[in-house]
Amino acid sequence: MTTFELATSAAVTGSPIYVHVIGNKVFTDDRVEDDSWPQHVVGSLDRATVVAVDVPDGQDPSYGASVDLRRLFGMVDEPTWIANGRAVQLVTWARTHRFCGACAAPTVRSAVHAAMECTACGLIAFPRIAPATITLVTRGPDGPDQEALLARGVEWALPMYSCLAGFVEAGETLESCVVREIREEVGITVGDVRYRGSQPWPFPHSLMIGFRARYESGDLVLQEAEIADAGWFRRDTLPGLPNAISIARRLIDEWVAEA
Numbered sequence: 001m002t003t004f005e006l007a008t009s010a011a012v013t014g015s016p017i018y019v020h021v022i023g024n025k026v027f028t029d030d031r032v033e034d035d036s037w038p039q040h041v042v043g044s045l046d047r048a049t050v051v052a053v054d055v056p057d058g059q060d061p062s063y064g065a066s067v068d069l070r071r072l073f074g075m076v077d078e079p080t081w082i083a084n085g086r087a088v089q090l091v092t093w094a095r096t097h098r099f100c101g102a103c104a105a106p107t108v109r110s111a112v113h114a115a116m117e118c119t120a121c122g123l124i125a126f127p128r129i130a131p132a133t134i135t136l137v138t139r140g141p142d143g144p145d146q147e148a149l150l151a152r153g154v155e156w157a158l159p160m161y162s163c164l165a166g167f168v169e170a171g172e173t174l175e176s177c178v179v180r181e182i183r184e185e186v187g188i189t190v191g192d193v194r195y196r197g198s199q200p201w202p203f204p205h206s207l208m209i210g211f212r213a214r215y216e217s218g219d220l221v222l223q224e225a226e227i228a229d230a231g232w233f234r235r236d237t238l239p240g241l242p243n244a245i246s247i248a249r250r251l252i253d254e255w256v257a258e259a
């Protein structure tokens with residue numbers, strides 16, 4: 001079993017693996033195509049250092065062989081996918097933090113931190129991570145008749161239903177984010193919010209934080225700008241579900257296995 005260990009230092013040991021980030025696609029090679037391209041240490045996979053390489057626009061050292069992270073899932077094991085996701089996140093962050101947000105001077109990679117540092121005022125920008133809660137809401141007592149709330153987003157290409165999710169606001173706890181998002185999106189009140197696990201979600205820089213909650217009151221009233229449909233489903237009447245890449249599917253599978 002492969003293991004991935006995250007690194008925040010710039011030290012490269014052993015023979016590195018280079019994850020070339022081409023646009024938002026990845027291509028792994030045992031050598032770097034061009035030494036002048038920016039590099040970021042990602043961590044190590046079974047002791048080999050993984051280095052993300054920021055490939056400039058218009059270059060393609062993969063000759064069309066690069067794949068996006070959604071396609072990569074299923075082609076590699078999970079630790080390797082996590083390492084590739086971190087590579088894309090670090091490169092995306094560096095590309096979007098080339099200038100200081102305070103004084104607009106150029107930034108450089110910090111020698112001390114895994115961060116971009118302003119060359120004029122010293123402001124440090126760490127990799128951006130946007131936390132989002134994702135929740136499976138159940139209604140009724142535990143057992144075979146219990147129902148789960150699943151919804152379909154207006155912008156989803158696939159005809160599937162999933163858990164409700166939303167970004168955490170400044171100054172908000174995770175638990176109050178769960179309650180607020182569900183009230184905003186489908187109009188109901190939930191309680192008994194319980195943490196179930198988390199998942200880095202590099203599209204482009206989220207952290208999905210998974211919860212279970214129980215229905216308390218209210219009727220489904222959909223926020224039409226975001227939710228195309230939502231409903232209560234028993235385990236034996238489940239609609240099309242998201243694939244195994246997402247923590248949503250893990251939350252649903254965990255609930256299904258409880259009956």
Ligand SMILES: [Zn+2]
Nearest residue numbers: 100103118121
């Ligand atoms: Zn500055």
